[in-house]
Amino acid sequence: MKKVFVVYATDNVGTVVLEPIAAGDHVTCNGERRDIEIVAHDDIAYGHKIALMDIAEGDTVLKYGLSIGSASCDIRAGDHVHTHNVESNRGRGDLADRGAVSAE
């Protein structure tokens, strides 16, 4: 059984800070949330994140209890969460002409 670190109780991702995770590993959590057990779908390296629950495309990805971006596709519990399935909502000069950028 591998463990990932959860910073805040409402987070939907955990972070690998001890041993790396391999696809098929059973994963539990330490830190602020310990009631979740999932099966990893991907190899996940040290420092990288795993989804603790299903996150639908467009939904907010939460770490520190706050948004770190939006899911750019459906993410399943146990998936590796990184730039391939999360996009930032800030500093998007490439979207400015489409009115999609807010600076709130």
Place this chain on the structure above:
Amino acid sequence: MSEFMGFYRPNGDVGIRNHLLILSGTVYANGVCERVADTIQGAVPIVHANGRCQVAPDLRVTRRYLAGTAMNPNVGGVVIIDHFKEEGMTAEDLADDIAPTGKLIATVNIRGDGGFISAIEKATRYAQDFARQISLYQREAAPMSKILFGTECGTSDTTSGLGSNPANGLAGEILIAQGGRMLMAECTEWMGCENWLTEKAASPAVAEAIVAGVQHMESRALASGEDIRGSQPTGDNMAGGLTTIEEKSMGAVKKIGDSPIIEYLEIGEAPTRTDPGNYVMYGPGMGAESISSMAAAGCQVLTFCTGGGHTSNHPVMPTIKVTANRQSFELMRDTVDVDVSGVFHDEITLAEAGQIVYDEVERVCNGYLTKSEALRDNNSFAIHRVGPSI
């Protein structure tokens, strides 16, 4: 209330080092500065690419960086070397800015003093005299409330936001409890967590300035027509597991604790307030420009929290590297001072990690050399540009 042993300056500031600065006014005086500094024991050259053909707002920032670096309490005396005459920032202008500190100041002009070789001779004689005068200065007991503690993060990875930064925030809280002040810059990295910061603002004006500062930096990114994600987070951030600027920001701002934010500063500007607490400064995420702006604001010491490990070191402000990544500590042991990775292995609590960081800061304030100081690797003086070269 604990004390440290520091060097009192005529204006009441207290330094933790007693440097002689050989300060270049323009890029064309760099060579003379380096020759002089090579000759004199303990002299620190400050050289840079600026000082010529800058638009006025940009030149003002450069002037603030250069004068502020010399005004830093860790500096006992300064020899300023200028090449000819730059309207708006001559050696005399810099000397006027520095003069209120009451420290030793001399100016040399390469053209006015007869060229390269004569200027080296004149500046070397000033430097020899100043080096001997400041060698008489003694450390005296001073309250920790005299410390302005800068903090930075660079080459971050996930351990930064989870380990070294929160530990650092707790170390800052220990200093603030003794009347000290902590300064954080890098407003690019506040993007996405403005509310977390404004909730701590000591006044509505400070809160408004924080939001405006982030918007200004974000608008510069938008105006480039580029996707900021190409450079923030950086490639090494992403390899370390950080996905977005928001995630990087959240982890970054954790390097200050929960004390009120007393004042918002423009880049390189010294605080006008002395209240204990947090202070924040406008500026870029680029590490060397950022820590140089904090040295110019008067920080005597800085913690540099890093995930991947780092070599960054400012020439006059001891730069203590802290990591929570055990592998990085091993790979970068020559320049990383403190390892708090024990928080992830149930060896220490986060509160204990904060105390470890604070204890290292206090030792360095008392004269203990950082690893990079011992190596004389003074790599991180850099000036932020706000305009083009003309």
